[in-house]
Amino acid sequence: TSGSGKTKERDTPTTIFRRTDETYLLKMKASRAFYSDVCNRFTLMPFTLRAFEEEKKAKMGLKECVTHELLQTYPVQQDAEGKPVAQFKYTVLIVPNGN
Numbered sequence: 699t700s701g702s703g704k705t706k707e708r709d710t711p712t713t714i715f716r717r718t719d720e721t722y723l724l725k726m727k728a729s730r731a732f733y734s735d736v737c738n739r740f741t742l743m744p745f746t747l748r749a750f751e752e753e754k755k756a757k758m759g760l761k762e763c764v765t766h767e768l769l770q771t772y773p774v775q776q777d778a779e780g781k782p783v784a785q786f787k788y789t790v791l792i793v794p795n796g797n
Contacts, residue, residue: 705783708776715760715769716744722766724759732759733768743789744772 717736724730732755736745750756763769775783 702777705775705777707773710774712771712773713747714744714772715746715764716772717741718767718770720767722768724762724766724768726759726762728755729759729762732756733763736763736769 715736717740724733732750735750739745739749747753747756747760760769764771775785777783
């Protein structure tokens with residue numbers, strides 16, 4: 699950040715999500731189709747709604763998935779108004795032979 703260094707969640711809707719280990723039988727057909735697509739395409743890593751060809755259909759199915767905690771949201775962070783915030787996450791893979 700270029701502000702105080704203390705971030706807080708912003709009211710802007712998030713567009714980045716990740717699957718959880720929860721299970722639930724979704725009721726809406728759009729939700730089932732969306733979640734099936736998520737399970738097939740994004741097994742471990744987070745994804746964005748822009749990755750879907752029909753973003754409107756994805757948004758319809760998304761609500762039920764988030765409500766029942768099948769997907770975890772990554773909220774938008776804010777420090778001070780108009781100040782940029784960047785967050786970097788990475789995955790390290792350690793294999794048995796050390797390479």
